[in-house]
Each structure stands twice: as structure tokens, then as C-alpha cells.
Amino acid sequence: MKRVVVLNVVGLTRSVIGEHTPRIRAFVESGQLSSFKPAFPAVTCTAQSSYVTGLSEAGHGVVANGWYDREAAEVKFWKQSNHIVQGEKIWEVLRRDLPGFTCAKLFWWYNMYSTADWTITPRPMYPADGRKVFDVYTQPMGMREEVKADLGAFPFPTFWGPNASIPCSEWIAESAKWVEAKHEPTLSLVYLPHLDYGLQKYGPGASEMDAELEAIDRVVGDLIDYFEQRDVEVVLLSEYGISRVDKPVHLNRLFREKGWITIKEELGTEMLDCGASRVFAVADHQVAHVYLNDQSLLEEVQQLLMETDGVEEVRLGSEAFGKNGKGHERAGDLVAVSDENAWFTYYYWLDDAVAPDFARCVDIHRKPGYDPVELFLDPEIAAPKLKIGSFLLKKKLGFRALLDVIPLDASLVKGSHGRDQVSEDEQPIFVTRERHEALGGAEDVFSRICALVKARELGEK
Incomplete structure (x- = not known):
């Protein structure tokens, strides 16, 4: 059974692929890159919800990373329940159409109580004494202790904040390999946030970004090699580009x-x-x-x-x-x-x-x-x-x-995002080794992934 892994490399656009991303560039040059109009707003939760449902923002209801709950009279940001995303999800559609289909959803947002087969998401514990204990949440629940025993604790301080850096993306990459080795999902969705940090902190084109690009290129290149050696089709995807701001x-x-x-x-x-x-x-x-x-x-x-x-x-x-x-x-x-x-x-x-x-x-x-x-x-x-x-x-x-x-x-x-009217160099991208139909917008990611999985599964290619 041919299988697919989607590497969601946040902030990856035409404008940052080059000298400091040789392995990503080699992958792009060997296949087809399509840039497309981002979701509106061009932010993580909205973009990912369009990707996994094929719906516009009015359809899936994720109008930003957070919004005002008029009934509770509270602003709610970065909630995690998958029930927030309205509409049928890509793994539910493919599972219905393809007997035996399975999906791993690793660090994509709205990952708690998802109907995907295997999930890992950041989730601290908040004891009553006021502490914040870093941890992850997994489905099945027992996988939580297993993955931590094999990979060590998730380096939570590097996921966000002043210490945001490459170790969290490295851990996520290793968790993707870990799940692949144990379960061989038909579709793996892997979120790699590293580029987002430097691009917001230093701005696109800053000299400090050279090392940040090289770091994520190493992680992505390693994942491409790993999955292709296991005959898994690789898709490179991003959510938005970063604009320089002042x-x-x-x-x-x-x-x-x-x-x-x-x-x-x-x-x-x-x-x-x-x-x-x-x-x-x-x-x-x-x-x-x-x-x-x-x-x-x-x-x-x-x-x-x-x-x-x-x-x-x-x-x-x-x-x-x-x-x-x-x-x-x-x-x-x-x-x-x-x-x-x-x-x-x-x-x-x-x-x-x-x-x-x-x-x-x-x-x-x-x-x-x-x-x-x-x-x-x-x-x-x-x-x-x-x-x-x-x-x-x-x-x-x-x-x-x-x-x-x-x-x-x-x-x-020095860097920000969210606008849907941006130059082609700052649009999100969809890259495969094989040719694919060009995308018009974020909702099209859903159909492109479905087409790739179904064609592979049904032996049409």
C-alpha cells in the first residue's frame, strides 16, 4: 500500500528556499511546486482547518487562532478540541472510502479528541498549586508514556517563548519516525514550526535567518530521506509566508x-x-x-x-x-x-x-x-x-x-502574517515529486492530498 506524509513546514515559501535550504531546494527541483492563495486570515488554526476539511473559513468556523465567545463573554485563544473544527475531516473521508486507511496527526492544531488514529499534541498539566508542568497529550492515551520513554520529554520551552528554537521541531520529527516505525499510517500529518520563530523575531531577509533556515533544512531533509526509503510519498506544505513589519x-x-x-x-x-x-x-x-x-x-x-x-x-x-x-x-x-x-x-x-x-x-x-x-x-x-x-x-x-x-x-x-493578498513569493506552497493539479486556494489542499492517497492506494499511478 502506497502511503503519504505531509510535512507542514510553517513559513516555507519560494522566497526562503535557496542557498541555505539545499535539501529542500533539491526536493523542489525534482518535482513540482505550486503556490496558492492563503486562507483568510493566513494563520495556523485557520489554514490547517481548511486543509483538513476542504472548506472555507465560513464552513469550518475557524476564523482565527482565537476569537470572542459571545455567549461566555470571553476571548478564547489556542483551544485544542478537534470538535471546534466544523465539517468532515480528511481522515474520516479517506477512512470511509478506503478500507484499512489510517492517519497520524502529529502536532497539527485542534488535535485533542480527534478521530485520527494516532495523535500527539502539546498539553501542559496545571496542578492546583499553580504549577505548570510541561507534557503532551496523545491518542491512544497509553502512547504518551511510550513515546516519552523512547524520545525523552518534549522540549516544551523551545515550542514557544524566548527559547523557541529547533529542538521542538527535531522532537516532532523523531516522533513522526517513531509513529511510522510502529504503526505505518497511510497518511501522516507532521507540523514543523521552527521557521515561524525566527521570521517573526528577525524578519525575512535578516542575516540571523541563515542559521534558522539551515536548521530546518536539516530536519526536513532527514525526514524526506527517512520516509522515501520506506516508500512513503512526501508532500511539503506550508500555511503562510512572513512579511517584514515595522x-x-x-x-x-x-x-x-x-x-x-x-x-x-x-x-x-x-x-x-x-x-x-x-x-x-x-x-x-x-x-x-x-x-x-x-x-x-x-x-x-x-x-x-x-x-x-x-x-x-x-x-x-x-x-x-x-x-x-x-x-x-x-x-x-x-x-x-x-x-x-x-x-x-x-x-x-x-x-x-x-x-x-x-x-x-x-x-x-x-x-x-x-x-x-x-x-x-x-x-x-x-x-x-x-x-x-x-x-x-x-x-x-x-x-x-x-x-x-x-x-x-x-x-x-520584525515579521508577521495573516493577510490573504500577498505576492506569490510569500504565498504558501504545496510540493510533490510527482506532478499535481495546481491549487487555487487553501481549501484545495484537501482534494490534492485525497487524490494522491487514493491514486496511490488504488494503484492508479
Whole structure:
């Protein structure tokens, strides 16, 4: 039975393939590369949901990496249940059509409670004493201890934050080999996030990116060799390209100056009260969902956004998604798209002295928006390693402590993504050794993978 592995190399585009990616370049030159219009917004959760369902954003409902839950009156970011993604998934379709089909889904998002046969996803434990214990979640559950026994603990600090680096992608790659050796899935979906870190931190074209490109090229090249030696068809895929940015845009601060934001003071810090605010934005890279609890302000808010420096476009949420301009209930009433060189922060405070405590921490679930500044250590801290060491010692001794090492300087970020109107060099790519039908958009990834698996399985090639 011919089988397929999809290597989702985040941030991989035509513009970064070259001198520092010789093994990826050799794979591309031996086959066919198709670039295609990214999902909207061009972010991980939305793109992957389009890939695994073949639906537009209006169909699968994943309108960003996070959004405002109007019923709970809470912003929810980076949730993990696969039930969030609406529509039938690629492994369900192929399993129905091809008896004996199996699928491994490794670190692709929305991976908990998936109907895929084998899954691994990052999932810390949060004991009642306030600790955060790094771990993974697997299906079947017993696989969790087996894979950790063989590969060691997943290097969670390198998956996100100031220490984000190649070890997490190396571990994910080894887990893909581990699952392949034990189970031989028909389809393996493998997520390799490494390029995303450097491209956001340093920006595309920065000299620091040379080493980052070489690192992911080594990991990808090794996986290509491994799977092809086992007669598994390799697909290289990406989700978006990164644009160089130099202009953070603080929409919530603009709304606060208008008197539309409600702030709740907590222990000397300011907390955004979404449910009580008339207008607020949930920022996600270069796209921001703007929610209105007071619909009478719609035209005024729309006009303010259109006049704001750094905003290129404002779409009605009811018409923002899908080929036919459909909407989804999770979307904002308005959806702002930034200029190519700009991106949106979640910042709502006007004085850093009263910023919430989580603002200076790596805290992806508590922040009401995505925060790429979490990739940096605060340059104002004289001895960051000493501060981190002190924090770890306090935690080990059982004391409460705050790892507040993240700066509040959005100008540090040099790369971002999310726009769907980008040059071909910054579009996501789909690469196979064999020729394939070109893709028009993110939804087409689903049909291309299905066609490849079915043709291989049915002996049509």
C-alpha cells in the first residue's frame, strides 16, 4: 500500500528556499511546486482547518487562532478540541472510502479528541498549586508514556517563548519516525514550526535567518530521506509566508481613547472587560476581529478603522470569509486587515505601570489576542538568566512566583502574517515529486492530498 506524509513546514515559501535550504531546494527541483492563495486570515488554526476539511473559513468556523465567545463573554485563544473544527475531516473521508486507511496527526492544531488514529499534541498539566508542568497529550492515551520513554520529554520551552528554537521541531520529527516505525499510517500529518520563530523575531531577509533556515533544512531533509526509503510519498506544505513589519497598530488603545473600552482594576493592574466594553478588538497578527456590543457604533467604528494609519482594509464580519463572501458567527462584526508592513497588538492599557501581570509573561491563553513579543526577553532586565533561575528555585521550593521577563515593546517584532493578498513569493506552497493539479486556494489542499492517497492506494499511478 502506497502511503503519504505531509510535512507542514510553517513559513516555507519560494522566497526562503535557496542557498541555505539545499535539501529542500533539491526536493523542489525534482518535482513540482505550486503556490496558492492563503486562507483568510493566513494563520495556523485557520489554514490547517481548511486543509483538513476542504472548506472555507465560513464552513469550518475557524476564523482565527482565537476569537470572542459571545455567549461566555470571553476571548478564547489556542483551544485544542478537534470538535471546534466544523465539517468532515480528511481522515474520516479517506477512512470511509478506503478500507484499512489510517492517519497520524502529529502536532497539527485542534488535535485533542480527534478521530485520527494516532495523535500527539502539546498539553501542559496545571496542578492546583499553580504549577505548570510541561507534557503532551496523545491518542491512544497509553502512547504518551511510550513515546516519552523512547524520545525523552518534549522540549516544551523551545515550542514557544524566548527559547523557541529547533529542538521542538527535531522532537516532532523523531516522533513522526517513531509513529511510522510502529504503526505505518497511510497518511501522516507532521507540523514543523521552527521557521515561524525566527521570521517573526528577525524578519525575512535578516542575516540571523541563515542559521534558522539551515536548521530546518536539516530536519526536513532527514525526514524526506527517512520516509522515501520506506516508500512513503512526501508532500511539503506550508500555511503562510512572513512579511517584514515595522509598524505595530494598537486598536484597543484607540477604542479606549474613544471611551468604548471598559477597564476593571484588579490588584493595581488593568483588565479588559470584554463583556462590558462597547467595542474591542481581538488581534491576531495582521488581522483583527472587532466586536461591537453596541451595534449603534458600527459606522463610526468602521470609519475610525479606515482612517487609522496601518489599516489597509476593513471588511464586514458577515461577509469576510469564503469564496462567496460569507460570514461566521464567531467572526467580529468588523474585520480589520493591516498594511503589509504593519500588525495588530492586543494592548489596551495606556500606561505600562498598570499593564496586567500576564502581559510580561508567556501566557497564550490569558491574553485577549496574539502576542509575538513573547518571543523576546525584556532587554531592560540586566541578568535574565539569574531572574529565570530565581523563579525556578522559588517554584521548586513551593512558593508562588511570576516569570515576568517579556517586554512591552511591540516594535521588537520584525515579521508577521495573516493577510490573504500577498505576492506569490510569500504565498504558501504545496510540493510533490510527482506532478499535481495546481491549487487555487487553501481549501484545495484537501482534494490534492485525497487524490494522491487514493491514486496511490488504488494503484492508479
